[in-house]
Amino acid sequence: MHFIEWYPRGYGVGFKIKSKLLETQSKFQRIELYETEGFGKLLVLDGTVQLVEHGEESYHEPLVHPVMLAHPNPRRVLVIGGGDGGTLREVLKHKTVKKATLVEIDDMVVEISMLYLGIDRGLLERLMKKEEPRGELIIGDGVEYMKNSGEKFDVIIVDSTDPVGPAKLLFSEEFYRNAYDALGEKGLYITQAGSVYLFTNELLDAYKNMKKVFDRVYYFSFPVIGYASPWSFLVGVKGEIDFTKIDLERAKELELIYYDPEKHETLFQMPKYVRELLEKD
Template sequence: EKERAFIEWYPRGYGVGFKVTDRLFETQTKYQRLELYETEGFGKLLVLDGTVQLVEVGEESYHEPLVHPVMLAHPNPRRVLIIGGGDGGTLREVLRHETVEKATMVEIDEMVIEVSKIYMNVARGAFEDPRAEVMVGDGVRYLRETDERFDVIIVDSTDPVGPAKLLFSEEFYRDAYEKLNDKGLYITQAGSVYLFTNELLDAYKAMKNVFDRVYYFSFPVIGYASPWSFLVGVKGDLDFTKVDVERAKKLDLYYYDPERHETLFQMPKYVRDLL
């Protein structure tokens, strides 16, 4: 019998694939093509415009490094904004922090939220948490217009190419900087280190023009072309090289190791030389 696979093709013919046993759902939403598969060994696979968003088994290898380093570097993160993240994984990890009073999530595509709710349980109750405010809308516009201020802003978007491109623009970073409290942290996923090096560089330079300090780090993510990059923008007197390991103990993390926070900052030398 013929084996079926889903392969995400990156530039220059680099592929990341999973054996799949079933296609559970497929639709063209208002914004993108959405596919959901059952995989042989990694649970369900969510795909947007042909790019892997997550596999259920191992999604924490993305959500933990996206959320916890900034949350643990901030002394008291109470108000958090998430842009994107329709599957609810980022929201779930944010709400594990007891300091959080309110977590606002702005996802542009309602279908991503609905399909995630119906077919997966990545959110594990996060959408029903009284501290969560989930909105369907354009994150760029929301950030420009809101009167709210945040301690941490997390961008859990698709890649820095195509529809999410605006989320990697200097103008957007300026809005984010303005909407952070005097001490605040901004983090965005920034694509594959090897395959989107130029996009990573562009985003880094644009962030440098806006934030008081900018850090880059990488992490191996299950389902993406690893290593994956993340960019952190700092506003005010905060040190992203140090995290609160005491608070971290309660979180019982699986992938990101706060006691080895410094290991996040490893980058291939050619990339560090370019940054």
């Protein structure tokens, strides 16, 4: 038995499967959970791989820590999506954080992740019971929350599905303008932006939209287990922050597996033709 996620041009990423643990339909999407042969549990939403249990840090670490370490004092953080708890888990490793809010639209993703997946290390249950003083879980539309909450954030992290289909709204100019407004005087915004090779046009579109809004925009890539890597990420800057420089002293407090703060500059390697497309006027 196997599971394959098919990308454009007939490219697939597959896993050998021991068993299907569950399959259900929420109000928003089809949710599947498998036990793989070599990577633990596999979470799939609407046919697309979200994470594998053994290796999920290869996604969550580059999504969280580069922006957290580049910001001089990240105290208030908003996570949109990320109902599995992995992103918020990494955010709360930073002692500067006073409040981190996770807004997930699909309560069933949270429930399944909490009961069957466990990469949150018990965080989701603590949030449910109001036992995590620095964290908050809101079941709702993250787009509307960001636009209407009136709060200002130091860092906004969008842990969304791929930049195709329903999630395209999260890569629109309008959404970026709302994100910019929700940041404080100095703020950083980050989103995953799809496969460098197979979602190149979507990456270019998102980058162009972000450049219309943010003071500066950075792109980088990272090899993520379970995805058609290299995987792209986009960072929007509000105010005077240099994303190429991070706080290595604060980085020493973190226990990381994949992202290496001492080699932060390696994030910015991008295939030559993709870089030229991104930098083309």
